[in-house]
Amino acid sequence: MSSAAQKLQLNPVSPENLLDPTPLYQVLRHNVPVYWSDAVNAWFLTRYDDVVASFRDPRLSADRVGFFEAQLQGLNLEAIRKFVDTFRRQMVQKDGMEHLRQRRQVSPSFSPQALDVWRPIIRRIADSLVDRVQDWRRMELVREIAYPLPQLVIAELLGIPAEDRERFCGWSKPIAEFSAPTANSDRLEVARRANTAVEEFSEYLTRVIAERRQAPGRDVLSRMIQAGGMSDEELVANAILMLFAGHTTTTDQISNLFHELLMHPEQFQKLREDRGLIPSAVEESIRFRPAVPSILRIAKETFQLRGRTIRKGDMVFLMLGAANRDPEVFPDAERFDITRDHVHQKHVSFGFGAHHCLGSGVARRELEIILEVMLDRMPGLRLEEGHLPEHKCHHLTFRGFDSLRVRW
Template sequence: MTGTLDPFSPELRADPAPAYRSLRAAGRLHEFRPGIHLVSHYADCDAVFGDPAFGHGYFSGINPFRPGVDPRTLPGSFLLMDPPEHTRLRSMVAPSFTARATAALRAQITRTAVALLDRAAAAGEVDFVSEVAYPLPLNTICTMLGVPAADHARFGVWTAAISRGLDPDALLSDEEKRARVDAVGAFGEYFADLIERRRADPGTDLLSELATRGSLELTELVDMAVLLLIAGHETTMNLIATGLLALARNPDQRAILRADPQSSRHAVEEFLRFDTPVPFPTRVTMRDVEFAGQTLPRGTGLILLVGSANRDPEAFPDPDALDVLRFAGNRPTSRHLAFSHGPHFCVGAPLARLQGEILFTELVRRAPDFELLDHTPAFRNTVSMRGPKALPVRMPT
């Protein structure tokens, strides 16, 4: 590999910022593997997201990240697709995830957040990841889909296997690849059964709406349900966990939120920029492309280092400093790229933002003096999704 950074190196999990700075200084495009390049600058990542010449290429047989793998065995539904199929399937669920639609969930999310925080405070010391950051988004997306609460506990092993399996296959053992396939199959069986029950006795949930609409095949419905469940809680869990870690390490910024809890909606945008939950999205050239001074043939893979782009000083002044008011008011700043943009803009972004806003608003109201008991936590072994394994905290009332 040329350049200075292997973005998947375990040594970079705790603090990749210095390596990102080194890579940005070394140039715009770096060959990571033959036919696969790293992109680290904000302007370049921003351009790729908005250009239809870059897609995923799975169903065209040109994706270099999992060569020879049948995309139907992978989790992702329309996330793996390109237009027009991506457009068709995305349009089925997008109306349920607009800011206006998700605002209707505010009261329910607030009740859940308050209950989780109060229970954590009553316990005194808890793992914030497992007791708050994980169950809040899982409860939210399961409620939206109509998944019975009694079934939530069975998802842990499956979601862990799929989250690890989202990493490039070159980083996975044969056992991890088999675990991904098994988890996709287990989720498929679960949702196929639930969808049939919803068709027979529909409710007011999203899965019932999709199941009774009649425009989706069963396999499409199942794949979509798996995608929404995984994406609907894994990324938000990491947003909440890394946001708490950032506040614990920056007491001056915590004081700002404590003085004005409503500023949490701005802080969430900064948490997404500062420690991006999905730091390495990928794209593939769908045709020959001139990019960053080079000609990239069709089927070239790009690893977009969004974590680096969101720390690029050409886009964000003092990028390695946490500033919870960076996105407040009329202060001029670039948009962060945590949700990408363009055709593959994260459909669940409004829901993730709402949950983050509510959680941090209630946290600084109810337990502003929380104490992180480990300031150097270990991060999870996945690279496609970034977040700490555990965050032991003391929560005085």
């Protein structure tokens, strides 16, 4: 192992590596691309080719329910029974034909053509959020823009009435807190709050589904019901998945996008001069600083990878953030470049293959539209002096900002 690797603390969840994992990514890719961490009791894969191959590998399962149950080891599992039962029914926990069966019921609503119908609605929501803060001349971007935008978009997609949206938005936070707990949190209390949120949301959605069966609309939930391939329990579980996954990750990616542009003013200026670069700028932010830097798989059998023995039941983290900066795939990978060729150099931030994120099209449209709106209406956007960004980096799964203060 190189001297750089020997000097670097290889614990993936050390405060230093959570704050800035880039040096760790580089050392692991070069020296131990299949790395066992005693600190996490899991394997870490950091090379692009290995990550892509692992998404295809039937020996690695997407069923991670046991991982969440393990977070409550030694505590009363009944405290989170509803959460676990709902989580188990979601398509992201399924493999093979069972995953395909559920995905087929949902995917027509997320085709490019179907999603383009929602562009004016996303634009209206983005404009309304900017309208509220326009005259302030400064704001905390996460609270005012990044956090509410995805929630409101998902509420529109699912056809949640305006009077119910405050409750709808309130259910997302405790679910996210349990899925990525802070180091010093009370595990049992966090679990109970998440379980309560899932119980309340499930009761609400059950009523909505019954109503939509009688009077379907044009929303995604109505289309899922009309597809006819899911039970009510599966419909509820996957609607909760859309709220949680679509809200938490897109919130983080919006903050990541603006942080990188504001930290690279020469890139931001290119964007101001050429709006045609907006899609490319969005893709580069997703590659360079993904909201989900890793995704977990569970070994279904024992097998060898690069001379290392991965045993049945082992946890395997596919390090998307590391794969996205693999110099064998991305030239000058450590440079943030909004003109990068993303057609031939595809990042894996949304996964790969059968488990490619179904909501990626929604997220891309939200990112592109909010960027366009803020370029139009806040041309002097910059970081506010004297207020350092507050990183959200306490967990392997999610990465963004708790606070990003800007002015214009």
